[in-house]
Amino acid sequence: MLDKAIKGSKLYWWWLFILFGAIGTGFLAYLYQFTHGLGETGMSRDISWGIYISQLTYLVGVAASGVMLVLPYYLHNHKAFGKITILGEFMAVGAVFMCLMFVLVDLGQPMRMFNLVLHPSPNSVLFWDAVVLNVYMGLNLVIGWMVLQCEKKGDVVPKWVKVLIYISIPWAFSIHTVTAFLYAGLPGRHFWLTAIMAARFLASAFAAGPAILLLIMLALRKASSFHVAWDTLKGLAKIITYAMIANVFFFLLEVFTAFYSGIPGHQETFYYLFTGLSHHGHWYGQLVPAMWVSLILMFTTIVLLVVPQWRNSEKVLPVTLVILVAATWIDKGLGLVIGGFIPNPLNEITEYAVTLPEILITIGVYGMGALVVTLLYKIAIGVREELENKPRIIGAAEHAAHGHAH
Amino acid sequence: MYDKGKVITGLAIFFLVFTFPFWSNIGKTAPMPERSLDTPVLQEMAREAGLDLEQALKEGAINCVEDKDYIVSQHMHLLNLWRDSVVRSGNRMYAGAFGKRHEMSLSKSCMNCHSNKKDFCDRCHNYMNVNPYCWDCHLTPEQMGTASDAEVKQ
Amino acid sequence: MSATRREFLKIAGIAAAAGAAATPAFASFIPGNILWPRGESKRDEAYTAKRWAMVIDLAKLDQKVVETVREACHAAHNVPDFLKVAGMGAGEAKRSEIKWIWPAKYESAFPNDMNEHMSANVTQRPVLVMCNHCDNPSCVRVCPTKATFQRADGLVLMDYHRCIGCRFCMAACPYGSRSFNWYDPRDAKDPKTLVGGRAVDPGFPTRTKGVVEKCNFCAERLARGEAPACVAACKNNEMVFGDLSDPESPARRLLRERYSVRRKPEMGTGPQVYYVI
Numbered sequence: 134m135l136d137k138a139i140k141g142s143k144l145y146w147w148w149l150f151i152l153f154g155a156i157g158t159g160f161l162a163y164l165y166q167f168t169h170g171l172g173e174t175g176m177s178r179d180i181s182w183g184i185y186i187s188q189l190t191y192l193v194g195v196a197a198s199g200v201m202l203v204l205p206y207y208l209h210n211h212k213a214f215g216k217i218t219i220l221g222e223f224m225a226v227g228a229v230f231m232c233l234m235f236v237l238v239d240l241g242q243p244m245r246m247f248n249l250v251l252h253p254s255p256n257s258v259l260f261w262d263a264v265v266l267n268v269y270m271g272l273n274l275v276i277g278w279m280v281l282q283c284e285k286k287g288d289v290v291p292k293w294v295k296v297l298i299y300i301s302i303p304w305a306f307s308i309h310t311v312t313a314f315l316y317a318g319l320p321g322r323h324f325w326l327t328a329i330m331a332a333r334f335l336a337s338a339f340a341a342g343p344a345i346l347l348l349i350m351l352a353l354r355k356a357s358s359f360h361v362a363w364d365t366l367k368g369l370a371k372i373i374t375y376a377m378i379a380n381v382f383f384f385l386l387e388v389f390t391a392f393y394s395g396i397p398g399h400q401e402t403f404y405y406l407f408t409g410l411s412h413h414g415h416w417y418g419q420l421v422p423a424m425w426v427s428l429i430l431m432f433t434t435i436v437l438l439v440v441p442q443w444r445n446s447e448k449v450l451p452v453t454l455v456i457l458v459a460a461t462w463i464d465k466g467l468g469l470v471i472g473g474f475i476p477n478p479l480n481e482i483t484e485y486a487v488t489l490p491e492i493l494i495t496i497g498v499y500g501m502g503a504l505v506v507t508l509l510y511k512i513a514i515g516v517r518e519e520l521e522n523k524p525r526i527i528g529a530a531e532h533a534a535h536g537h538a539h
Numbered sequence: 540m541y542d543k544g545k546v547i548t549g550l551a552i553f554f555l556v557f558t559f560p561f562w563s564n565i566g567k568t569a570p571m572p573e574r575s576l577d578t579p580v581l582q583e584m585a586r587e588a589g590l591d592l593e594q595a596l597k598e599g600a601i602n603c604v605e606d607k608d609y610i611v612s613q614h615m616h617l618l619n620l621w622r623d624s625v626v627r628s629g630n631r632m633y634a635g636a637f638g639k640r641h642e643m644s645l646s647k648s649c650m651n652c653h654s655n656k657k658d659f660c661d662r663c664h665n666y667m668n669v670n671p672y673c674w675d676c677h678l679t680p681e682q683m684g685t686a687s688d689a690e691v692k693q
Numbered sequence: 694m695s696a697t698r699r700e701f702l703k704i705a706g707i708a709a710a711a712g713a714a715a716t717p718a719f720a721s722f723i724p725g726n727i728l729w730p731r732g733e734s735k736r737d738e739a740y741t742a743k744r745w746a747m748v749i750d751l752a753k754l755d756q757k758v759v760e761t762v763r764e765a766c767h768a769a770h771n772v773p774d775f776l777k778v779a780g781m782g783a784g785e786a787k788r789s790e791i792k793w794i795w796p797a798k799y800e801s802a803f804p805n806d807m808n809e810h811m812s813a814n815v816t817q818r819p820v821l822v823m824c825n826h827c828d829n830p831s832c833v834r835v836c837p838t839k840a841t842f843q844r845a846d847g848l849v850l851m852d853y854h855r856c857i858g859c860r861f862c863m864a865a866c867p868y869g870s871r872s873f874n875w876y877d878p879r880d881a882k883d884p885k886t887l888v889g890g891r892a893v894d895p896g897f898p899t900r901t902k903g904v905v906e907k908c909n910f911c912a913e914r915l916a917r918g919e920a921p922a923c924v925a926a927c928k929n930n931e932m933v934f935g936d937l938s939d940p941e942s943p944a945r946r947l948l949r950e951r952y953s954v955r956r957k958p959e960m961g962t963g964p965q966v967y968y969v970i
Binding site: 620622624626627628629630632633634636642643646675677678679681682683684 | 731732733734735736739842844846850852853854885886893895898899900901912916917
């Protein structure tokens with residue numbers, strides 16, 4: 134099936150060319166960071182994790198959200214999702230791959246990475262995060278590949294693959310739960326020290342991840358022969374709506390606890406993010422505009438999603454989803470990690486200013502992830518094309534007609 | 540659908556490129572350079588034994604912390620053992636093979652006797668193409684102010 | 694196997710490397726050495742304890758003392774002073790600063806013990822802050838490689854050989870006691886003799902970029918029977934170091950006689966640096 138990845142249209146090759154450009158630039162930037170030290174990033178003694186770990190956090194969510202395509206199909210027999218589960222699985226592979234790369238570029242001593250394996254430490258959440266992420270990537274790669282191969286040959290999916298599929302469903306929840314535990318178990322970081330962190334992570338993931346998938350499917354409708362029925366997409370939009378509402382609801386719960394209890398430690402980061410903090414006659418509030426934009430956009434998306442005419446409109450929905458992705462990215466990919474470090478344990482404030490090498494490396498890693506997803510999708514679509522030899526609408530109706538039922 | 544020939548060629552090229560470091564120096568037969576043991580500390584130890592350095596070495600009057608065969612082939616493991624004992628267990632003294640106690644320290648022990656790093660460790664390592672990263676942190680005899688390379692006759 | 698490697702093994706006088714004797718035990722069978730007790734041990738003069746702890750007398754601290762103490766510690770451990778490095782701006786130096794012990798404002802060290810109208814004698818004095826060598830250290834809990842660990846005598850230490858630089862410990866420490874080597878601490882201009890503008894002290898290795906570091910209660914000095922560098926630099930018992938399990942240790946005596954506080958004990962970390970007021 135690999136040969137499918139090396140036959141493509143001009144558009145396909147241009148896209149790959151752009152991705153390789155991004156990866157190459159990122160690689161050069163990484164060499165620069167590697168030789169000069171992580172000082173070339175905007176991180177500091179006080180803000181010791183920055184945009185890399187933020188992206189890890191965001192992308193674990195994207196990876197976990199693949200389950201939102203798999204779960205309705207396998208647990209609720211929601212036939213319409215049958216043909217798109219593979220997109221969720223391959224997206225998960227790309228997203229986890231990016232997560233691992235973001236951890237790698239964030240390490241001070243990447244050559245010693247294997248110490249994680251040589252000196253396994255079950256008391257460390259990071260150890261478990263590495264375990265669950267790697268297993269999840271493997272699961273999705275094997276499942277996606279096997280299902281595709283069976284489809285190609287017209288075989289029935291073997292039992293053991295089905296077992297893996299059922300394992301992968303709770304596993305998706307575990308990766309984002311464990312990632313939330315990275316933060317939620319640390320004493321002295323009040324903003325993160327909250328039992329609802331994992332739930333909030335999952336809610337935002339199940340909104341943002343399917344939104345990205347839906348956008349990709351809309352793009353594929355334009356750029357390839359892969360046509361997903363609008364009805365299927367509408368189903369997905371419903372899931373996004375519920376998840377987004379839960380996400381904002383959880384956020385409001387946090388706000389209530391912090392401000393009704395009046396405990397300063399719990400409020401300070403909220404103040405920093407939404408009003409800015411004054412400290413020794415200096416005002417710090419770099420993230421304030423972005424956080425307000427995010428908050429307003431979140432409420433906007435909820436309105437746009439809840440009203441059926443807008444949710445079901447082929448014109449409005451894509452816009453809504455782009456807004457949603459932006460809003461959740463600011464919230465989780467920026468505010469959550471960086472905000473948690475402010476103020477520092479000595480109640481002092483240092484701000485974070487992202488640097489050019491950091492941005493280039495980040496883009497490079499996204500490029501790598503996009504490359505992985507592109508190649509896998511190309512193969513999947515190629516196999517389908519070969520089977521059909523004509524553009525087709527994938528949806529509930531024809532699924533039954535398609536031979537190899539799961 | 541697979542083009543076997545191409546796949547095999549690709550794999551072969553991949554294999555050759557990745558094993559380059561291993562086969563590139565086949566046929567390089569330069570002799571192992573001499574390692575000098577002529578340092579002030581070892582000279583002094585020989586003098587105390589009433590011998591000159593060469594004799595003392597020959598008669599085994601002065602020795603390394605371990606048996607020679609062992610130290611040549613396993614000194615990296617010994618250093619790891621020392622490192623873990625000192626850093627993790629808090630033990631700093633080592634009872635050597637020849638009835639002496641040594642402080643387990645790279646800079647203060649090994650490099651005290653072998654203060655001619657350039658003419659000793661480095662010569663062998665350069666020849667063997669190993670480059671220990673220890674000196675990113677640990678101080679060389681030069682930095683400790685105890686280097687004796689200058690005194691070593693070439 | 695390459696030619697050079699074979700050559701080497703010939704010189705080494707062993708037929709195959711094959712993991713031959715990874716421990717030097719066999720050497721003890723050299724005739725005449727059988728009775729020699731092999732193995733690793735402490736120095737005879739080493740200071741040992743069941744539970745090391747530090748007591749700091751806040752009433753005795755002033756600007757001069759804290760500066761002396763900080764300099765003594767940082768010089769002894771080759772902690773770079775980036776402010777002294779030419780070409781590094783003040784902002785960058787501060788961002789990548791490495792601190793083992795340093796003066797903080799009272800309100801920063803004890804944010805929950807800040808009352809209005811408190812005596813300036815307390816609030817205006819510098820407080821020396823450092824790693825608390827906690828009983829229940831969150832940094833040790835989160836470390837994915839056991840690079841930071843707790844010794845039986847309570848010391849929370851770093852194994853710089855093992856640290857991968859993930860900085861999880863920095864996020865986990867509620868005291869901000871950990872620093873990361875954002876840059877190579879050795880001076881680019883003269884890496885042989887300078888760490889961050891300071892002359893290298895031959896007594897302790899430097900670190901390298903990409904590892905986390907912090908105060909080690911001077912494990913290397915205790916091992917040779919010396920008090921920690923900060924304590925040794927104090928002229929007037931401003932800092933007292935001792936074994937908390939020994940009721941007669943000076944540290945215990947001071948704790949018995951005076952009112953003491955600790956930083957953020959509510960975190961459950963069990964900090965072992967005490968401040969007497």
